Amino acid sequence: ALPDGAYLADVGFGNLTPTAPLMLARDQPQPTGHEDYRLRPSDNGTLLQARVGPEWRNVYRFSAEPSHPIDHEVGNWFTSARPDGIFTSNVIAARPGTRCRKTLLNGTVTIREPDNRPERLILRTETALRDALHDHFALDLDAAELAAIHAAIGRFSGRKDAAFDLD
16 A cells, blocks of 8 residues: 555556556546546455446456465466357457557457547458558567467457447
């Protein structure tokens, strides 16, 4: 805890990761460079919510209970290895911009402004994919990596996932 209290610092949850530390005060909207967030009491823990456009969306729940390494190992294995899971059956990248959020999901880049207005770019070629990864996500891939990702997009094209579909 800091002199003014305890904070939540999330360094990589995903699409709606808070882009600033949040005071662990409840029910008070807290602005960041992107969305407003609030922490609300929940069954045996705290619920993090983000304001997306005019409405509050649940992001995740957490508990003050201590965790153990095995808790993280099982969760990591499950999200990274489960067949047909979000991270094993989609091509995903997410990065906050200065005043927007950028998400790649299966060949579609969505750039969402603070007012929740999306701009979408459909990546149909390896060249478009290469340029989008460089320009929007600061990723530069070699030819083999780029070909593998483009092939995966071909396999997963058309899939949607509620965690990345904020419309």
